[in-house]
Amino acid sequence: MKKFTLVCLALVLVPLMAFAQGQSDTAAKESGPVTLTIWGRDIPDTAADHIYVHDLIEGFQKANPDIKLEYIPLGDPGLADKTKITMAAGVDQLPEIVQSWGGSVMGGYADAGRLLDLTSELASIPGSKAASDAMSWKGKTYGVAPFFAVAGIFLNEDIFARNGLKAPTTIVEMEAVCDTLLAKGIQPFACGAKDKWPALAMYMYLVNRYGGNAFDRAQARTLSFADDAFVNAAKTYQMWVKKGYFGTKPLGEAYGDAQQQMAIGKAAMMVTGSWMCSQFSNKEFTDQKIGFYAFPVVTGGVGKVTDVMGMTDIGFFATKNAEAKKDAVVRFFKYAMSVEACASEPGRICAVPGVPAKAELTGMASKVFAASQSVQFWWDQDLPPAVTSPLNDTIQSFFLPNSDVASSLKAFEELVIDEMGPVKK
Amino acid sequence: MRTGFKLHRAHYGWIEVFITIILVLFALTVIVPMCLPLLFVFKTQLEYSYDPWSLPKHITVKNFLEAWDAIKIGEGLANTLLVSLGVVVLAVPCAALAGYVFARYHSKVTEVLFYAILVCYFIPIQMVLIPLYKFNIKLGLSNTLLGLILPMAAFNIPFWVLIYRSFFHTLPKDLGDAACIDGAGHATTFFKIMLPLASPATTLALLLIFIAAWSDYFLSLIMLNDQKLFTMQLRVSQFLNAYGVDRMPRYAAAAIISMSPTVILYIIGHKWVIKGTLAGALKE
Numbered sequence: 001m002k003k004f005t006l007v008c009l010a011l012v013l014v015p016l017m018a019f020a021q022g023q024s025d026t027a028a029k030e031s032g033p034v035t036l037t038i039w040g041r042d043i044p045d046t047a048a049d050h051i052y053v054h055d056l057i058e059g060f061q062k063a064n065p066d067i068k069l070e071y072i073p074l075g076d077p078g079l080a081d082k083t084k085i086t087m088a089a090g091v092d093q094l095p096e097i098v099q100s101w102g103g104s105v106m107g108g109y110a111d112a113g114r115l116l117d118l119t120s121e122l123a124s125i126p127g128s129k130a131a132s133d134a135m136s137w138k139g140k141t142y143g144v145a146p147f148f149a150v151a152g153i154f155l156n157e158d159i160f161a162r163n164g165l166k167a168p169t170t171i172v173e174m175e176a177v178c179d180t181l182l183a184k185g186i187q188p189f190a191c192g193a194k195d196k197w198p199a200l201a202m203y204m205y206l207v208n209r210y211g212g213n214a215f216d217r218a219q220a221r222t223l224s225f226a227d228d229a230f231v232n233a234a235k236t237y238q239m240w241v242k243k244g245y246f247g248t249k250p251l252g253e254a255y256g257d258a259q260q261q262m263a264i265g266k267a268a269m270m271v272t273g274s275w276m277c278s279q280f281s282n283k284e285f286t287d288q289k290i291g292f293y294a295f296p297v298v299t300g301g302v303g304k305v306t307d308v309m310g311m312t313d314i315g316f317f318a319t320k321n322a323e324a325k326k327d328a329v330v331r332f333f334k335y336a337m338s339v340e341a342c343a344s345e346p347g348r349i350c351a352v353p354g355v356p357a358k359a360e361l362t363g364m365a366s367k368v369f370a371a372s373q374s375v376q377f378w379w380d381q382d383l384p385p386a387v388t389s390p391l392n393d394t395i396q397s398f399f400l401p402n403s404d405v406a407s408s409l410k411a412f413e414e415l416v417i418d419e420m421g422p423v424k425k
Numbered sequence: 426m427r428t429g430f431k432l433h434r435a436h437y438g439w440i441e442v443f444i445t446i447i448l449v450l451f452a453l454t455v456i457v458p459m460c461l462p463l464l465f466v467f468k469t470q471l472e473y474s475y476d477p478w479s480l481p482k483h484i485t486v487k488n489f490l491e492a493w494d495a496i497k498i499g500e501g502l503a504n505t506l507l508v509s510l511g512v513v514v515l516a517v518p519c520a521a522l523a524g525y526v527f528a529r530y531h532s533k534v535t536e537v538l539f540y541a542i543l544v545c546y547f548i549p550i551q552m553v554l555i556p557l558y559k560f561n562i563k564l565g566l567s568n569t570l571l572g573l574i575l576p577m578a579a580f581n582i583p584f585w586v587l588i589y590r591s592f593f594h595t596l597p598k599d600l601g602d603a604a605c606i607d608g609a610g611h612a613t614t615f616f617k618i619m620l621p622l623a624s625p626a627t628t629l630a631l632l633l634i635f636i637a638a639w640s641d642y643f644l645s646l647i648m649l650n651d652q653k654l655f656t657m658q659l660r661v662s663q664f665l666n667a668y669g670v671d672r673m674p675r676y677a678a679a680a681i682i683s684m685s686p687t688v689i690l691y692i693i694g695h696k697w698v699i700k701g702t703l704a705g706a707l708k709e
Binding site: 090095256 | 469470474491554555559562567568646652662663664665667673
């Protein structure tokens with residue numbers, strides 16, 4: 001009996017383990033002369049918001065048969081989690097290319113020596129400066145961003161036309177629009193504050209419109225995050241919440257819910273990134289006519305209508321593991337930034353010159369981007385990762401009608417002091 | 426006088442009715458989220474946006490077809506089966522043997538060892554992930570299914586050692602003594618007398634470890650880099666993460682595909698799960 005049990009166990013275990021161990025060997029033997037592994041966010045199917053990645057991979061393979069692409073879609077937060085752990089473990093297991101929004105998260109990897117400096121190799125690629133800056137850190141360029149997103153107001157044109165309203169250009173006009181909409185029983189704004197980060201877009205603009213480059217100064221530690229510009233913006237935000245501009249239960253609605261509210265015309269406006277252009281132009285997603293406009297200014301405020309908040313929509317950086325395959329990586333980046341590769345994208349703003357916007361809505365967002373004189377990178381992509389989560393928590397607290405916004409900002413400033421140092425006198 | 430009513434010849438008091446209602450409510454918190462995707466999956470996106478809670482006006486299977494196609498279920502199935510079986514084959518015998526030793530052989534060494542294993546149960550996987558990943562690289566097991574099976578089995582063992590130990594404690598010690606008098610050694614006593622008596626615990630362990638391994642996402646995400654090795658959960662998550670809840674009908678299709686195998690397995694094996702859970706609950 002004892003022998004029989006041991007033999008049975010061995011019979012099951014040995015082939016199982018041999019097979020499991022052999023899996024990677026088989027995979028390794030199949031690789032071609034130069035294989036580039038890419039960890040991406042989107043699955044490369046033909047859905048409107050994934051078609052660029054799909055065509056990028058297929059097009060590059062056709063044009064470069066000597067390079068094999070292994071694209072692994074990991075989604076979000078899968079991509080972020082896996083990249084973090086693998087980066088912490090060293091260089092050997094990293095893929096050659098990772099999809100990224102750039103900014104401080106990528107900067108952290110660059111500081112750790114995990115990224116490949118391609119400054120000179122990528123210098124000749126034409127593209128918007130804001131997109132290029134997003135994939136650079138401390139003067140070195142680590143990748144490319146073929147698509148860039150700007151924040152602005154998505155606005156339901158049908159609702160506005162029915163109610164004789166025009167896109168607001170000042171905060172006073174915006175409040176008048178909101179009051180009219182509320183009186184007609186229409187929710188002025190969809191937000192998605194339950195997910196925290198969607199509430200940031202409007203706050204970034206309010207701070208800019210009150211205090212101009214207040215964020216830049218706070219980040220450079222020459223101004224406190226509890227300064228008047230931040231407090232006034234927060235007070236305005238909270239006042240709008242109290243007035244019901246965001247509906248009756250904004251903290252119970254996630255970003256997906258906010259999108260649905262816009263899709264069916266339940267809410268009239270939404271301040272978010274232009275990445276929503278492809279969905280808001282998709283007839284399967286919404287039957288409403290939606291437009292895109294720049295965020296209004298505060299009369300007498302410092303910020304201008306041409307100050308725009310933006311971030312990478314689709315970007316890629318190269319890891320140190322790609323050092324031996326630098327030529328192949330540069331060829332991939334150049335193809336990703338080509339008119340040919342970018343032409344299939346239906347909704348995003350392209351950072352490459354000469355790529356026309358396919359959808360009317362994208363055209364409107366592109367105009368806002370083209371007219372911009374300064375682009376402020378999205379705060380939670382620009383600040384050190386240790387303070388981004390508390391930042392979003394702080395902004396979410398503005399949605400509590402009785403919270404003291406000035407105290408919340410003071411508490412956030414104290415955390416910033418710990419992480420980034422005190423304000424320089 | 427106690428008020429109540431009769432149902433199937435049994436007399437239920439108001440307290441029992443109240444407790445039943447509470448239990449039904451608890452059950453609904455699990456059952457309703459599992460059934461909700463069925464309400465969404467047959468709708469178009471726009472129909473869902475306008476009226477998520479109504480029954481579908483026109484049934485569409487497009488969401489299922491897209492999810493099925495994107496997930497490439499056939500490729501993931503073999504990997505997941507291999508991982509789940511591997512974890513079961515490694516974890517169950519180790520846990521049973523260790524649980525028996527800790528229940529029957531008391532010494533300072535076994536006590537220390539038992540508590541050392543117990544401590545491992547309380548260590549969250551996230552805490553040891555980076556060293557574990559580095560260790561796998563050193564052993565040459567990174568990006569292999571074996572490199573996933575071994576840590577997954579190791580994480581399952583402490584809990585089942587605890588369960589087996591408690592279970593073997595409930596078995597009469599005299600059985601082992603009688604076997605010993607009849608000339609049985611330690612191994613014979615374990616394999617021929619004790620292990621067959623522990624079959625409810627073993628069935629429970631087999632099922633639950635299999636389901637846990639089948640449902641794993643995080644460890645698989647970190648340990649596997651090659652798309653060909655990806656398990657079912659990773660493939661489903663790729664789809665779910667790419668579409669998100671803002672595309673609920675497609676999301677629902679992937680959720681249904683994802684949970685189906687474990688739900689079917691539980692339906693088939695639920696009798697053994699209940700039997701295993703109750704085994705040892707009453708001591709005569």
